[in-house]
Each structure stands twice: as C-alpha cells, then as structure tokens.
Amino acid sequence: MASPPPVSSLRALSRAYPWTTHVLWGIAALIFAGDAWLVAKRVSYVRETSRLREGMSAVERARIDAALASDSNRLQVMIELARRQARADAGLHLSVAVDSGVLYLEQEGAMLRTTHVEIGRDVWVRTGRRDSLRITAPRGTRTIDRLEDDTAVVLSGGTVIYARSSPDTVTAVRPGSVRLEPADFQVLRPNLKPGQRVYFY
Numbered sequence: 001m002a003s004p005p006p007v008s009s010l011r012a013l014s015r016a017y018p019w020t021t022h023v024l025w026g027i028a029a030l031i032f033a034g035d036a037w038l039v040a041k042r043v044s045y046v047r048e049t050s051r052l053r054e055g056m057s058a059v060e061r062a063r064i065d066a067a068l069a070s071d072s073n074r075l076q077v078m079i080e081l082a083r084r085q086a087r088a089d090a091g092l093h094l095s096v097a098v099d100s101g102v103l104y105l106e107q108e109g110a111m112l113r114t115t116h117v118e119i120g121r122d123v124w125v126r127t128g129r130r131d132s133l134r135i136t137a138p139r140g141t142r143t144i145d146r147l148e149d150d151t152a153v154v155l156s157g158g159t160v161i162y163a164r165s166s167p168d169t170v171t172a173v174r175p176g177s178v179r180l181e182p183a184d185f186q187v188l189r190p191n192l193k194p195g196q197r198v199y200f201y
Contacts, residue, residue, distance in 0.1 A: 048081075079201040082140050086199035092191060094161075094198040096178060098137050103161075103180065105191060113187065117161075117180045120173040135175040138200045146194055150186065155198055 014021045086095040087109055095104040098119055105113040122136045142155040152162035160177040163185035173179045180188075 078140050082199045082201040085141060085197075086201070089197060089199075091196070093196055094188075094192075096138075096198065096200045098139065098200055103178065103188075105188060115180055115184045115188070117178050118173045120175040120177045120179075123175040138176060138178075140200060142198045142200065144192060144194050144196045144198065147189070147192060150189055153192055159198075159200075161198075 083095075086093065086104075086106065089106070090108045092105070092107045092112075095106055096102070096117065096119075097104075101117055101119055103115045103117045104111050105115075119137050120135075124133070124135075138155075138157065138159045142157055142159055145154045145156055147153055150163075152160050154160055158176070160174065162174075162177065162179055163182045164179055
C-alpha cells in the first residue's frame with residue numbers, strides 16, 4: 001500500500017497552530033504596508049525637495065546639502081524649507097514660528113499682523129494597553145481643512161489653532177495645537193478660509 005504524500009512543514013505548522021500562523025501573516029502584512037507607506041513618503045519628500053531646490057541660490061543649496069548629510073539635521077531642513085515656502089507664498093497665509101511662539105498673517109512676503117501664541121508641549125498619549133502615540137508641535141506645511149464657528153481652525157493632520165476659552169483659563173494648551181487670545185482670534189478669523197496654507201517653522 002502506497003504511503004500518503006508528505007505534507008509540507010509550513011502547512012503542518014499552520015494546521016498545528018492556526019491562530020499563531022494567522023497572527024504572523026498579519027504582522028507580515030503590516031510590515032509590508034508600513035514599508036510601502038515609507039517609500040511613498042520618501043518619493044513625495046524627494047519631489048518636494050527637488051522642486052524647492054530649483055528656486056535656491058548655490059549658497060542655499062550648499063547649506064541644505066550639508067544639513068541633509070546628517071540625520072540629526074533633518075528637522076532643521078524641514079523647518080528651513082517651510083520658512084522659505086512661507087516667504088515665497090503670494091497668497092494670504094499664516095506662518096507660525098514654533099520656538100518663539102509667534103503667529104504671522106502674511107501675503108507676498110509682507111507681515112500683515114503679528115500675534116503671540118502658545119504651542120502645545122510634546123506628550124506621549126496612550127492609545128492601548130501597550131501602545132502609545134507621541135504628539136509633537138507641528139512642523140512643515142499644513143492647509144486649513146475647516147473653520148469651527150468662531151473658536152477654532154482645524155488643519156490637515158489634525159492640528160488645531162483655537163482661541164482661549166476665557167482670559168482666566170489656566171489649563172494647558174492641547175498637545176500639538178496652537179492657542180491664542182480670543183481678541184486676536186476674532187481679528188484673524190475673517191481672513192481665513194479652507195485651503196489656505198499654514199507654515200510651521
């Protein structure tokens with residue numbers, strides 16, 4: 001009598017430990033999806049960098065190249081690019097100097113209004129029993145997604161620019177957000193609309 005055909009070790013493992021096998025395949029799929037996302041972001045970053053480099057002088061390109069040579073200066077490069085984009089943007093837009101806590105309403109390189117703001121501190125937020133997410137001050141370029149009444153402006157990526165609820169409020173600024181005084185917000189509000197750019201540097 002002929003013996004039954006041998007079963008592959010992988011199939012045998014799958015039959016013996018079906019739940020574990022499904023978990024491993026799920027992890028592999030997540031890793032693959034993460035790699036694909038990183039590749040897409042890298043391509044987008046390279047294209048944007050190339051576009052911006054075309055408008056730079058030789059000295060500015062040399063300075064950027066020197067910064068890119070070190071991974072520790074990646075954030076510095078992103079901040080410099082955002083600052084340069086803000087200067088070149090001919091449309092009405094907002095710029096936020098994160099480190100100094102100043103918001104500018106600008107157009108064609110002219111500062112129309114300057115306002116002091118508070119920037120939410122960096123925090124770790126727990127999203128599960130073993131998972132957490134780091135929320136940091138925004139950097140780079142965002143766009144206005146929507147305006148919420150006369151109290152807040154929601155940007156792409158979830159960043160919120162909002163007015164303090166009252167002059168006596170002592171609560172901390174929301175992580176990753178920007179807070180300003182109600183009077184300043186009321187002055188800025190009529191100048192804002194969805195689609196406008198906001199530069200953080």
